[in-house]
Each structure stands twice: as C-alpha cells, then as structure tokens.
Amino acid sequence: MIETLNSQFKYIVAFVVAAVVVAAVLRHTIHVYGGISRGDICVAALIALGPAVAVFLFFQARSNRG
Structure with a gap:
C-alpha cells in the first residue's frame, strides 16, 4: 500500500512541476513575442x-x- 501511495505522490509531484514549467514558458512566450x-x-x-x-x-x- 505504501508503494502505491509513493507512486501516486511521485506522479502528482511530476504533474505539478510539469504544469509550472509549461505555464512559465507560455507566460514568457506571450510576454516577449506577443507584446502583452x-x-x-x-x-x-x-x-x-x-x-x-x-x-x-x-x-x-x-x-x-x-
């Protein structure tokens, strides 16, 4: 049961990190190239x-x- 919890936690952490990176890239791209x-x-x-x-x-x- 602990192994399942650990794998779910790792998945959630990886998802959150990926979401933050994508948001940062999108914000930078929109700001620099979009002029907003x-x-x-x-x-x-x-x-x-x-x-x-x-x-x-x-x-x-x-x-x-x-």
Missing part, C-alpha cells in the same frame, strides 16, 4: 480561473454521482 504586459497576462489568468474551477467542480460532482 505581465499585468495583463495576470488579469487574464485570473479571469480564466473562474470558468476552469467551475468545469473542474462540475466534473467532480458528475464523477461522484456514479
């Missing part, structure tokens, strides 16, 4: 966070129903 300011990128990310959380909660509730 860092503040505007931050505002857009916060606006996009609302629908993303809503979709996540929808699928969580749907999967819990069975």
Whole structure:
C-alpha cells in the first residue's frame, strides 16, 4: 500500500512541476513575442480561473454521482 501511495505522490509531484514549467514558458512566450504586459497576462489568468474551477467542480460532482 505504501508503494502505491509513493507512486501516486511521485506522479502528482511530476504533474505539478510539469504544469509550472509549461505555464512559465507560455507566460514568457506571450510576454516577449506577443507584446502583452505581465499585468495583463495576470488579469487574464485570473479571469480564466473562474470558468476552469467551475468545469473542474462540475466534473467532480458528475464523477461522484456514479
């Protein structure tokens, strides 16, 4: 059981690290090549966070129903 937990933990850590790296590359690319300011990128990310959380909660509730 501990080995299963360790493998799941490693998977989650790897996923989070990959997500942070992809987000950093996208932010850098949009800022440098797109000419969009860092503040505007931050505002857009916060606006996009609302629908993303809503979709996540929808699928969580749907999967819990069975």
